[in-house]
Structure formats: C-alpha cells, structure tokens
Amino acid sequence: MTPTAAFQARLHALVLAGLLACTLPSHAAGALAAGEHPPHTNPLARLNPEAQPWVASLHQVLPPDAPVRAMLLRQPQVQAAHAGVGVAQGRQARLAAGPHEWTVKSGLQQRRESLGPRFTEGELALERGLRLPGKQITDQAMGRAEIEVSTLAFEDTWHESARSLLKAWFDWLREARSSRTLAEQAQLAEQQLKVVQRRIQAGEAARLEGLQAEAESSRAQAAWQQAAARERSLQADLLRRYPALQASVQSLAPANLPAPSALPEGAAAWVERVLADNHELELAEAQVQQAELQARRAGLDKQADPSVGVRAARERGGAEQVFGIYLSLPLGGAARQADEQIALAQAQVARDKAAEVRQRVSSEAWRIAWLASEGEVAWRSLDTAGQRMAQAAALAARAYSLGELPLGEALQSRRLALEAQLSADAARLDVLESQSRLLLDAHQMWTPPSHDKEQ
Incomplete structure (x- = not known):
C-alpha cells in the first residue's frame, strides 16, 4: 500500500470513529419536573340544555354553534395564532437538534x-x-413548553375572538330591540296626534294641543329613525365581519326575546368553573414555566459546551503522517453570568404578570357571574315597572280622549312609559349577554377544536 493510500485509510477510520462518538444517544434522566406542563384538559362537563332551561333559552337568542365556530376559525387573528403552533413545532425540533x-x-x-x-x-x-446532558434535557423541556405556550395562545386568541363576536351580536340585538320599541312609540304618538286632531276639529281642544302633539310625533319619529340607522349600521358591520350570521340575523325576532331565567347555582360556583379552565390564566402560567426553563438554561450555559475533533495531517511530502484527537473548551466569563441574570429577571417579570392576570381574570369572572346571577331579579322589577307604566300611559291616553286629562300629562305619561320600557329591554339584554358570556368563559359553547379532542 502506498503512503498516500495508507494515510487516506487511517483518515477514514478516524473520521468514522469521530462520527460514532458524537452521534451516540445521550442518556436522558427523564423530563425535568420544572419543565413539565400538564396536558390541557377541560374539567367541566357539557351542560345539557334540556336539564338547564336557562341554557335552552339562551340558545334561542344566540346564533348556532357550527357556523360560529367555522367563522372563528377563519378569523385572521385566529389563523395567525394557529400558524404559531407550527412555528413552535419547528422551534421544538430545533431545540431537540441542539x-x-x-x-x-x-x-x-x-x-x-x-x-x-x-x-x-x-x-x-x-x-x-x-x-x-443537562442542557439537552432542559432543551427538550423547553421544546415542550414552546408547544404548550403556542397551543394556549391559539386557544386564548380563539376565546377573545369569540368574545368579540358575542359583543357585536348583542350590540346589534340591543339596538334592534330599541329600534322596534321606538317604532311602536312612534306609532302610538301618531295615533295620539290623530286623536288630538279629531278633538280640535270637534272644538274640544285648542290649537296649542295640536302643536304639542305634532312635536311629540316628530320627536318620536326622529328617535325611531336614529335608532333604525344605528341598527342598520351595526347589522352591516356584524355581517361584514361574520357573513355566515346572515341566516341567524334574518330568523331572530328581537321583539320576542326570551325572558331571562335564574341560574341554578350562585356566582361563586361559576367563578370556580371559569377559573378552573381559563385560557388566559393558563397561558400566563405556561409562560412562567417557559421563562423559568430559559433561566435554568442560561445558568447551565455558564459552563460552555466542549468541542471534540479528529485531525489528520500529511507533512514533508508524506514522510511524516500525523493523526490525533483534540478537545476545546471555552471559558465562560461575565457575559454568560449577565445572560443568566437577564433570564432570571425575565422569569420574575413573567411571575408578576401571571399574578396580575390571575387578579384581573378573577375580578372579571366575578363581575360577569354577579351580573348573570343577580341581574335577573333587577330585570323582573324593571319589567314589572315598565308594564305598569305602559298601562298607565294607555289609561292616560284614554282619559285625554274623553277630555278627563290634559294633553301634557298624557304625553308625559307616554314618555315615562317609554323610558321604563327601554330600561327593561336593556336590563333583559344585559342579563342574556352576561349569561351567554358566562357560558363562553366556562367553555360551554363556541369552544376551540382542541377542546373537542380532549373531551
């Protein structure tokens, strides 16, 4: 064998040995306890509408579940968050590779x-x-944390999009209800004007009363037209953002909204449900674990990774042949220590933000739960008052037509009845919206696809 051939054979053997040494699987000690995150689960069973009449009444107001979820999946922010899961998967693979x-x-x-x-x-x-080895285990835990954070971010974005849809739906519904109430009042004012005109023609009323009745009719017409314009604007915006709701908008009759029902459980039970499986809170806690893993990794980086190599050289025209293996080890300094301090501070920031999120989520959950559970009593009082005021206004109009009551008092009674009706309508929709929001926050409707897989 020539010297050149012998040199190449030894070089190939050294390269093969280096490859085998560097590609042997490391002995992992198991997952890091600090890096593990429990699988996302929904601790709540679905509420059966047949067993919960108040849930069934809400389904009469809300759009169907299937088209809503299809629309939410097509929202740009939801699609971007879903794409973030793919980014996290790539980062996990990158961390696993090293x-x-x-x-x-x-x-x-x-x-x-x-x-x-x-x-x-x-x-x-x-x-x-x-x-x-310690760095490899931490990197694997960081990869799992990336997936967990991105998945929760997707679910949180989905939930916020669902909240926006619910708010837009009730904003339109509230204005549609007001528009119909004001339309009825405009018709009553027109009828009152005709009564006044007949009495003027019969010589039983002064011209001044005709002017008052015309002004009241014009005011009622203007209020109705303004409300109708706001309704059309909100409906157009709603259908532009969520075109699949067209059928639901056309089929829903705002004049025949169901009466809110009392919740079978108190506010505390619902707050517990909401906090037990809250995307925003779980995301904040997952980000804390991710930041702690990054701080752990920065601490491990204070000890630099060694580099191992093999070399072969041919010197003096082949008269001398050199084969060897070498090891290089960077010496960590102040920069690596500073990186660890930064990561530790970022972990503390994440913990503080998680505490703020928990406080805010808990406060919001209590607010919605109280409105949903206690608002029904207030609505019944307002509804009763509105019915009594409407009866009083009808009697006042009748008394005026018989000449037993001045027109001013009849018109004032009608205005008070209108205010009471609008207040009762607003209270009704506030309760229905808060109860719907409670179902949404407790993951009892419009849930993301991942919840279907978990149940």
Missing part, C-alpha cells in the same frame, strides 16, 4: 527549507460541539 453542527476543516501548505527541498503538506479535521 445548537452544534459538524465542522470540516482542511488546509494546504508548503514547507520550504533554507538549503533543502520544498514539501507540499495537507491537513484535514472534523469537529463538533457536544451538548452537555
């Missing part, structure tokens, strides 16, 4: 002796950094 890659080095040089011959010499080396 930061190090194979490096091939080669060199060619010429040696010249002052009084002797010239020699062409060559060198070839193969090296790679070795990730320490």
Whole structure:
C-alpha cells in the first residue's frame, strides 16, 4: 500500500470513529419536573340544555354553534395564532437538534527549507460541539413548553375572538330591540296626534294641543329613525365581519326575546368553573414555566459546551503522517453570568404578570357571574315597572280622549312609559349577554377544536 493510500485509510477510520462518538444517544434522566406542563384538559362537563332551561333559552337568542365556530376559525387573528403552533413545532425540533453542527476543516501548505527541498503538506479535521446532558434535557423541556405556550395562545386568541363576536351580536340585538320599541312609540304618538286632531276639529281642544302633539310625533319619529340607522349600521358591520350570521340575523325576532331565567347555582360556583379552565390564566402560567426553563438554561450555559475533533495531517511530502484527537473548551466569563441574570429577571417579570392576570381574570369572572346571577331579579322589577307604566300611559291616553286629562300629562305619561320600557329591554339584554358570556368563559359553547379532542 502506498503512503498516500495508507494515510487516506487511517483518515477514514478516524473520521468514522469521530462520527460514532458524537452521534451516540445521550442518556436522558427523564423530563425535568420544572419543565413539565400538564396536558390541557377541560374539567367541566357539557351542560345539557334540556336539564338547564336557562341554557335552552339562551340558545334561542344566540346564533348556532357550527357556523360560529367555522367563522372563528377563519378569523385572521385566529389563523395567525394557529400558524404559531407550527412555528413552535419547528422551534421544538430545533431545540431537540441542539445548537452544534459538524465542522470540516482542511488546509494546504508548503514547507520550504533554507538549503533543502520544498514539501507540499495537507491537513484535514472534523469537529463538533457536544451538548452537555443537562442542557439537552432542559432543551427538550423547553421544546415542550414552546408547544404548550403556542397551543394556549391559539386557544386564548380563539376565546377573545369569540368574545368579540358575542359583543357585536348583542350590540346589534340591543339596538334592534330599541329600534322596534321606538317604532311602536312612534306609532302610538301618531295615533295620539290623530286623536288630538279629531278633538280640535270637534272644538274640544285648542290649537296649542295640536302643536304639542305634532312635536311629540316628530320627536318620536326622529328617535325611531336614529335608532333604525344605528341598527342598520351595526347589522352591516356584524355581517361584514361574520357573513355566515346572515341566516341567524334574518330568523331572530328581537321583539320576542326570551325572558331571562335564574341560574341554578350562585356566582361563586361559576367563578370556580371559569377559573378552573381559563385560557388566559393558563397561558400566563405556561409562560412562567417557559421563562423559568430559559433561566435554568442560561445558568447551565455558564459552563460552555466542549468541542471534540479528529485531525489528520500529511507533512514533508508524506514522510511524516500525523493523526490525533483534540478537545476545546471555552471559558465562560461575565457575559454568560449577565445572560443568566437577564433570564432570571425575565422569569420574575413573567411571575408578576401571571399574578396580575390571575387578579384581573378573577375580578372579571366575578363581575360577569354577579351580573348573570343577580341581574335577573333587577330585570323582573324593571319589567314589572315598565308594564305598569305602559298601562298607565294607555289609561292616560284614554282619559285625554274623553277630555278627563290634559294633553301634557298624557304625553308625559307616554314618555315615562317609554323610558321604563327601554330600561327593561336593556336590563333583559344585559342579563342574556352576561349569561351567554358566562357560558363562553366556562367553555360551554363556541369552544376551540382542541377542546373537542380532549373531551
């Protein structure tokens, strides 16, 4: 065998040995307890509308579940959050692969002796950094945390989009209800005007009363037209953002909204439900664990990863052949310590933000739960008052037609009845919206696809 062939054979053997040494699987010690995150589960069973009449009444007001979920999935912000899950999967794969890659080095040089011959010499080396076992385990935990955070971010974005849809739906419904109430009042004012005109023609009323009745009719017409314009604007915006609601908008009769029902459980039970499975809170807690893992990883990075390599050289024209293995180890300094301090501070920021999120979510849950559970009593009082005021207004109008009551008092009675009716309508919709929001926050309707897989 020639010297060149022997050199190449030994070089191949060294390269193969290096490859085997650097690609042997590391002995993982199991998942880090700090990096583990429990699988996302929904602790609440679905409420059966047949067993919960108040849930069934809400379904008469809300759009169907299937088209709503299809629309939510098509929302740009939801699609962006869903794409973030794919980004997290890529980051997980990157963390599993590690930061190090194979490096091939080669060199060619010429040696010249002052009084002797010239020699062409060559060198070839193969090296790679070795990730320490503790870092590898932490990286694997960080990869799982990436998936968990991105999944929860998607679910939280879905939930916020559902809240926006619910608010837009009730904003339109509230204005549609007001528009119909004001339309009825405009018709009553027109009827009152005709009564006044007949009495004027019969000589039983002064011209001044006709002017008052005309002004009241014009005011009622203007209020109705303004409300109708707001309704059309809100409906157009709703259907522009959620076109699949067209059928629901056309089929729903705002004049025949169901009466709110009392909740079978108190506010505390519903707050417990909401906090037991809250996307925003779970996301904040997952971000805390992610930040703590990053701080742990920064602490491990204070001990730099070594690099191992093999080299082979051919010197003095092949007269000398060199084979060897080498190890290089960077010495960590102030920069690595500063990185750890930054990561620790960021972990503390994440913990503080999680505490703020828990406080805010809990406060909002209590507010919605109280409105949903206690608002029904207030609505019944307002509804009763509105019915009594409407009866009083009808009697006042009748008394005026018989000449037993001044027109001003009849008109004032009608205005008070209108205010009472609008207040009762607003209270009704406030209760229906808060109860719907309670179902939404407790993941009893319009849930993301991941919840279907978990149940």
